[in-house]
Amino acid sequence: MQEILTYFFEYRQMIFVVVLSVFLGIEVISNVPAILHTPLMSGANAIHGVVIIGAIIVMGHAESTLAMVLGFLAVVLGTLNVVGGFVVTDRMLDMFKKKPKKETKN
Amino acid sequence: MDKIITITENISFTMTDSILELSYLIASVLFIVGLKMLSNPESARRGNTYAAIGMVLAIITTILFHKQDGQPIGNIGYILVAIVIGTIVGWTIAMKVKMTAMPQLVSLFNGMGGASAALISLMEFPHISAALVAEHGMMNGHVLAILLGLVIGSVSFAGSMIAFGKLDGRIGDIRSPLMRYINIGLLVIVVGFIVYIMTLGSVKIDEITYLIYILLAIALVYGIAFVMPIGGADMPVVISLLNSFTGVAAAMGGFLYNNQAMLTGGILVGSAGTILTVLMCNAMNRSLLNVIIGAFGGGGAAMVHEEGNIREITLSDAAVLLNYSQKVVIVPGYGLAVAQAQHICHDLDKLLESKGVEVKYAIHPVAGRMPGHMNVLLAEADVPYEKLIESEHINPDLPNTDVVVVIGANDVVNPAAQDDPSSPIYGMPIVNARAAKNIIVMKRGMGKGYAAIENYLFFNDKTRMLFGNAKDTLQALVAEIKEL
Known part of the structure; x- marks a missing residue:
């Protein structure tokens, strides 16, 4: 118990961010119409490409050849996630835009 | 004079740090606003652009200003080459693919993110500081974040690749009641292995590095087995679920590097993705548990209907x-x-x-x-x-x-x-x-x-x-x- 409390205190700021982000994520999504499920999933998919920052950090401090190779691969894959994700989402949404349209809300 | 130089150095040191953190804050806000705008047809496209701007900002400031133990980012040449390769390949695939193939593409990109998260953990494991292990043993938040990042990222990667193959018609379903037990068994092994590594106590990290590769292998097998029995109509739900997995894996990186942009971005996708998964299940009137453990189709084979005749029309x-x-x-x-x-x-x-x-x-x-x-x-x-x-x-x-x-x-x-x-x-x-x-x-x-x-x-x-x-x-x- 003592240990858990110590950990909680040590990581308290991040735990706060996590808990609040969870509620924020739920709140942000909850009113989405079904037609936007696919673009939304794709957009969210691009956002978790933020993992690329970790890949850059780890690559930026890599020393051994193995670490360099793995790091290089991590950055490439992370970039694929980010770029591919955003571009594909934009392409999908571009198609909704051609004609002026009414709001469809459920 | 020396004093003044030291002071200015200190100021510039904290300034770059502040700029980095500020840009992470802006990036996080752009992610949140972007995601919110994505849930409305009117603003969706701008929302996507906002989130992309946030991402570019976070990437650039990380390369320029990030420091670890006072060391700036090195290997910048290689990093830029990797980014250019990823950009060209990602952009080309995303522009060329047919709209009908969209679901498997989302799955593919999701898998890339998962793999990236797993690789980060793979590389950070040998660098766990000896001082930390000496003081706390392996039972600490740092190790947990590495192991979870590895497992969740690998499961997401392997699962996404299987989902990609299935949607692309390259892989069939394995529908057997046995898969359910195999999956539960694998999950127990994965969790058990994490617990085992964390309870090793004070060990030398380089002596147990091989363990992380074993964990990687098990997690990959579990990812494959997780998606294999899930069939047909449920695949979008699975992709959405794996999407939120990757979000959580990215957030583990946020813990590791004390990086707020990764933390908020990852958790945001993790929770939003989970809700989206549930919404999709609701649209099909299926429960998430049913999707994961129940083999779709196949069942109800004994249905008998009054079969009339098929009539064609010219x-x-x-x-x-x-x-x-x-x-x-x-x-x-x-x-x-x-x-x-x-x-x-x-x-x-x-x-x-x-x-x-x-x-x-x-x-x-x-x-x-x-x-x-x-x-x-x-x-x-x-x-x-x-x-x-x-x-x-x-x-x-x-x-x-x-x-x-x-x-x-x-x-x-x-x-x-x-x-x-x-x-x-x-x-x-x-x-x-x-x-x-x-x-x-x-x-x-x-x-x-x-x-x-x-x-x-x-x-x-x-x-x-x-x-x-x-x-x-x-x-x-x-x-x-x-x-x-």
Whole structure:
């Protein structure tokens, strides 16, 4: 118990961010119409490409050849996630835009 | 003088740090605002752009200003090359792929993110500081974040690749009750192995580095086994779930590097993705647990229906029927999309409208391969947004409709969802096609739908079948109507 409390205190700021982000994520999504499920999933998919920052950090401090190779691969894959994700989402949404349209809300 | 230099150095040191953190804050806000805007048709595209700007900002400031133990980012040349390669490849794939292949593409990119997260953990494990282990043993938050990042990232990667293969028609389903036990067994092994590593106590990290590769292997196998038995219609739900997994894996990196942008971005996607998964399940009236453990299709095989006869209709009869109708509703399905028939379908619709027929489209929430997929495909063919009516809004109108034209759709018009409690799709909201006065079903053959369930709408007295590839049939039909 003592240990858990110590950990909680040590990581308290991040735990706060996590808990609040969870509620924020739920709140942000909850009113989405079904037609936007696919673009939304794709957009969210691009956002978790933020993992690329970790890949850059780890690559930026890599020393051994193995670490360099793995790091290089991590950055490439992370970039694929980010770029591919955003571009594909934009392409999908571009198609909704051609004609002026009414709001469809459920 | 020396003093002044030291002070300025200190100031510049904290300044870059502050700029970095500030840019992470801005990036996080852009992610949140972007995601919010993505959930409204009016602002969705701008939302996507905002999130992308946030990402670019976070990436650039990380390369420029990030310091670890006072060391700036090195290997910048290699990093830039990697980014350029990723950008070119990602951009090309994203621009070239057909809209029908969209679901597997999302799955593919999701897998890339998962793999990236797993690689980060793989590289950070040997660098766990000896001081930390000496003081706390392996039981600490740092190690937990590394192990969870590895496991969740690997499961997401392996699972996404299987989902990609399945949607692309390269991999079949393994539907066996045995898979359920294998999966539970694998999950227990994964969790057990994490616990084992964390309870090792004070060890030398380089002596146990091989353990992380074993964990990686088990996690990959679990990812494959996790998606293997899940079939057909449930694949979008799985992709959405894996999407939120990758979010959580990215957030683990945030813990590791005390990085707020990764933390908020990752958790935001993790929670939003989970809610999205649940919403998708609701649209199909399935519970998430059912999707994960229950093998879809296959079940309810013992159903017996009064099978009537299949009646075909000739092209010219179909043309006459449509031409002299007042109200026509088109129910498009994936068959329309794979035949690339959305443009010719729109031609049919324009032709009929020019003859005074009112044409609408009934869009089922899961028509196509993903919720909203059909809207994207029809929008690509310039079908006006207002003509796409969600199934629940069009159903009350169907009894006054002269002809319902079902093009390459199957499960979303299956009356078994309303009548047959033993059917796997029982309870799923459907387009109530049988309520219309006439039904024309365009289909390649008498094959079953994606969910592999018999559809007795086809045996209905009011139903007429028009066999053939959707594009060819539609083209012939348009020509026929033009001659009337």
